[in-house]
Amino acid sequence: MPNMSPTKYKMPEQDPIKRNKNFNEVALGYTHELAIEEAMRCLDCKHMPCVKGCPVNVDIPGFIKALVGNNIPKAYEIITSTNSLPAICGRVCPQESQCELLCVRGIKHEPVAIGRLERYVADTMLEKTITKKKNITKNKMKVAVVGGGPAGLTCAGDLALLGYEVTIFEAFHEAGGVLVYGIPEFRLPKELVKKEIATLTKLGITIKPNMVIGRILDIEELLVDFGAVFIGTGAGLPRFMNIPGENYNGVYSSNEFLTRINLMKAYKFPEYDTPVRIGKNVAVVGGGNVAMDAARSAKRLGAKNVYIIYRRSEDELPAREEEIHHAKEEGIIFTLLTNPTKIIGDEDGNVKAIECIKMKLGEKDDSGRARPIKINNSEHIIDVNTVIIAIGQTPNPLIKNTTSALKTHSWGGIIVDDDTMQTSIDGVYAGGDIVTGAATVILAMGAGKKAAKAIDVYLKNK
């Protein structure tokens, strides 16, 4: 008999007043009892609508059933047969617009907390670190994966399972992509990312760090040693606003700010050598998940007032509702319908204020959202010492610029065949943010999986 509670079981969280001063994880995860209760809310629908909402088609009712039967190893096996990074996805996937959106329980009440259950199963198994040895028959064929983010890792994992010898070339000193340099510790603990990546690489994947492809080796050279190449280099190029004063000291791109904190551990300065500068007041420009991550990080580093400056209204904020909610709880100030016009510095070149203009909403634009319109003579000044620009990223042009035969869109994304993820070069595939522009972890993983399948077909017929 299913549990008919109309709402999800709440997941314990750190108190907002305490957590906005530390980098420990905000959400603490279900206890075993809570997980079982929540799992019992699943109706085990025969037509499994939730599965269609999952970009990697996890057998959701299947794993939940195993969990209800208290067989966590089996639940883990079901999840990992299609999703190799479940502890990560359980935390960062936008379930509300994917699996949980289609959950039958969600029609009248709250959907089953699928993400939280996925997280529970993965965390429990990672703690035990009993990974079953998989029997893989090696086929002696080699594939190169460029970029060790979710797209590259997933593609590599699936190919390794099929017996390929896979080498990941990663530009940074560590694999993980946005999972290690972008998403903060308090939302996604890095130890856990490490463990989940280690589980994957045990399949026989070699990770070569410090390899910037396009410089040390290029795609053509990789094709000499490898039968196929997958490019999953993400959307790493920060966008700036092109307003006066953007080069004053104290203006960061969200990429720089978050990389210093997450990858380089500036939040542990001076134990770690990399510094990050946080003033008393901080403005974060933008309204997406990246902006929320930057704002909440700034607060934790001791900023008194942290403003999110966004040109549309609350309804249009692109960030996940959960992130907005968490940010508000932690005391982030939302300055909506406001757009920066200029950054003002002192005589030493340090930021001292940001000038903004008020906006109102007009007709819908191409993106389907109301177009923000300037309100004349509404300029006003907010005193800040740090400005973080989080208005989006586009693909890094390094590979495009060093691979002449590679076709790309005008905005920089690599053009691929939708079904196979093959690029304009034979044997070269691409997926993730480098193809779609900044998107989500799970979509990048889905693209990696699709490419792995196509690479398998390509190499077996070569």
Added chain:
Amino acid sequence: MYEIVYKRDLNNNVKMMKVAAPLIAKKAMPGQFIMLRIDEHGERIPLTIAGYDRTKGLITIIFQEVGQTTIKLGKLKSGDMILDFVGPLGKASHLEGYKNACVIGGGLGTAIAYPQAKHLHDLGANVDVITGFRNSDLILLEDELRAISNNLFITTDDGSNGTKGFVTDVLKSQLQHKTYDLVIAIGPLIMMKFVSKLTKEYGIKTIISMNPIMVDGTGMCGGCRVTVDGKTKFACVDGPDFDGHLVDFDEAMMRQKMYHKEEEHKCKMEQHHA
């Protein structure tokens, strides 16, 4: 891990190292740089590739002990390991087609300018070299530079080597009787600024090399941005070489001071704990 196979002191606080990095050595060109991180807790810093040996697979770096990372690096010995070593990054300098070049190095910049001067010389150009140091104890690479230059001028701020003055003084007097089709200036921002100002008057193409604060060195953070011809450029991918007549040096000098407080704090702490 990347092994330091050779280490030599060039003067009291400038050190030279050769690091085993065969793949980088295979591709490196003058003007490019590497990023390194000494250990797990380290910062990533850029250093110019001061030389490369493709057959032995070695990259030469030359650095001055000025901040926490370079001081830490200076303590390492031949046989020690550097955790991360990434490159070759940035665009290579375009040095083909010049006949009469003047290469100017200020202080440590001399070490960075050396491979460019050598490359010009190897390509058959006449190369004059002007270098400037604070005093005669700090003079770098004198023999190496003499070997590849037609004329070598060494100045010191205090005149302790016999020639008192700035590199710009020498350049100015050279320009009275000589024409150059290329000037390369590498050193402190203020020096590159004044060299560029002077050569602009004479309409001589001038390449300078920017060395701003960097995090990744691959174009993903924008921390290295410089304004060139009114536009924002990323030194790590669009440079580090730029047209000296177009660079906003005043802004670059301002940006370089960004972490002075943090550096001081950290260095003091380390002295305190040592």
